[in-house]
Amino acid sequence: VVFELSAYGTAFSTRTLGAKLLSELIESAERQSIVVVDFSGVRMVSYSFADEFVGGLASLWESSELPFAPTLSNVSDDPQRIIRRSLANRSVDERILAAPSG
Amino acid sequence: VHVVRLGRPSGGGDGWGGDLLLREDYPDEIEVDATALGNVVPIFLLRLATFIRWHVAQGRSVVLKWPADPLVGAHLSRMRLADCLPPESIRGFDGEVPPADNVVLPITQISKPTEIDALADPLLDVVTGHAGSGAALGPAFHMAVSELCGNAVEHGANPTGAFVTAQRYEGPPRLSLAIADLGVGIPEHVRQQFPEWHDDAGAIANATHERVSGTGSPERGFGFAEIFREALATAMNAAEMNIRSCRGHVTIRATDDRVVPAGWATPYKRGSWISYELVAAR
Numbered sequence: 001v002v003f004e005l006s007a008y009g010t011a012f013s014t015r016t017l018g019a020k021l022l023s024e025l026i027e028s029a030e031r032q033s034i035v036v037v038d039f040s041g042v043r044m045v046s047y048s049f050a051d052e053f054v055g056g057l058a059s060l061w062e063s064s065e066l067p068f069a070p071t072l073s074n075v076s077d078d079p080q081r082i083i084r085r086s087l088a089n090r091s092v093d094e095r096i097l098a099a100p101s102g
Numbered sequence: 103v104h105v106v107r108l109g110r111p112s113g114g115g116d117g118w119g120g121d122l123l124l125r126e127d128y129p130d131e132i133e134v135d136a137t138a139l140g141n142v143v144p145i146f147l148l149r150l151a152t153f154i155r156w157h158v159a160q161g162r163s164v165v166l167k168w169p170a171d172p173l174v175g176a177h178l179s180r181m182r183l184a185d186c187l188p189p190e191s192i193r194g195f196d197g198e199v200p201p202a203d204n205v206v207l208p209i210t211q212i213s214k215p216t217e218i219d220a221l222a223d224p225l226l227d228v229v230t231g232h233a234g235s236g237a238a239l240g241p242a243f244h245m246a247v248s249e250l251c252g253n254a255v256e257h258g259a260n261p262t263g264a265f266v267t268a269q270r271y272e273g274p275p276r277l278s279l280a281i282a283d284l285g286v287g288i289p290e291h292v293r294q295q296f297p298e299w300h301d302d303a304g305a306i307a308n309a310t311h312e313r314v315s316g317t318g319s320p321e322r323g324f325g326f327a328e329i330f331r332e333a334l335a336t337a338m339n340a341a342e343m344n345i346r347s348c349r350g351h352v353t354i355r356a357t358d359d360r361v362v363p364a365g366w367a368t369p370y371k372r373g374s375w376i377s378y379e380l381v382a383a384r
Contacts, residue, residue, distance in 0.1 A: 014219050043226060047248075047324055082245075
């Protein structure tokens with residue numbers, strides 16, 4: 001399943017929205033083995049949004065609390081820089097940023 | 103009637119001129135005489151808007167005498183100061199709103215995270231859609247608005263809400279952002295986790311360090327550091343933030359890959375008042 005972030009906007013700010021979209025993503029991924037979060041068209045994310053949405057997702061995956069493997073696609077430079085900092089601060093592996101192996 | 107007279111220099115400088123006090127013991131009627139007011143900086147606009155909204159919320163009648171200088175009046179009109187009061191409470195204002203010009207964000211009241219997220223796309227459009235090197239400030243500006251407004255709404259929650267405004271200057275391209283809330287203040291917020299930080303300026307300075315948060319969550323407390331990291335992500339950008347809260351005032355300068363805070367004690371201020379200047383690489 002592909003979760004298209006651009007359906008919600010192109011710039012994201014708050015932890016509240018990050019938490020809401022993470023819940024929606026998990027809900028939409030029921031009985032899926034791989035979920036691709038498509039960042040096409042996303043221009044900017046704040047640290048708080050990135051940490052709540054991607055950092056939260058990566059933490060759940062690392063602690064084996066997800067029934068699926070998440071991966072991010074088409075992440076442009078600005079959001080990627082911020083996502084990497086969130087993952088580093090959480091001491092979570094960056095493998096969520098890698099392309100899916102299929 | 104309590105009369106507040108704003109002189110020509112009241113709204114300039116650091117924005118802390120003029121006796122715009124949030125006092126419970128004022129009479130039922132207040133007149134703000136801004137006829138002599140000169141140029142204003144964004145944080146002063148928020149002081150004026152907050153003063154009006156807070157006293158109105160306390161049940162007082164507030165009358166605003168509009169600036170006589172047409173350029174100053176036009177600027178206040180563009181920044182939507184008149185929206186703070188019903189039209190019959192404003193004297194000398196013709197109701198005209200000139201083109202947006204250098205306005206990035208007029209005075210805006212926020213009290214919920216959804217209101218911050220609703221600002222994100224249009225604000226980024228305004229900043230990045232402007233010709234010149236100021237467009238490169240988009241990512242750093244988005245980070246600052248997101249993190250500071252998020253803090254104001256979550257940690258500075260109060261019945262009056264928070265206020266934010268921003269404007270743009272030319273040569274060198276510069277964005278000026280101001281955010282205010284009448285919440286508990288940054289020192290009181292961080293003392294929920296660090297009660298030994300008695301000094302307000304010291305508590306504010308510490309709150310800007312990584313992993314310092316009043317929430318106690320290990321994932322929180324990165325907002326301020328990320329604002330400056332993003333400001334310096336483009337080489338040779340520079341930024342300055344002034345944080346005033348309770349009895350503390352902290353100035354943080356970020357330039358040449360260095361972030362330098364300095365703090366001192368000031369007269370008490372209710373809530374948190376932050377002004378942030380972001381200057382593009384020349």
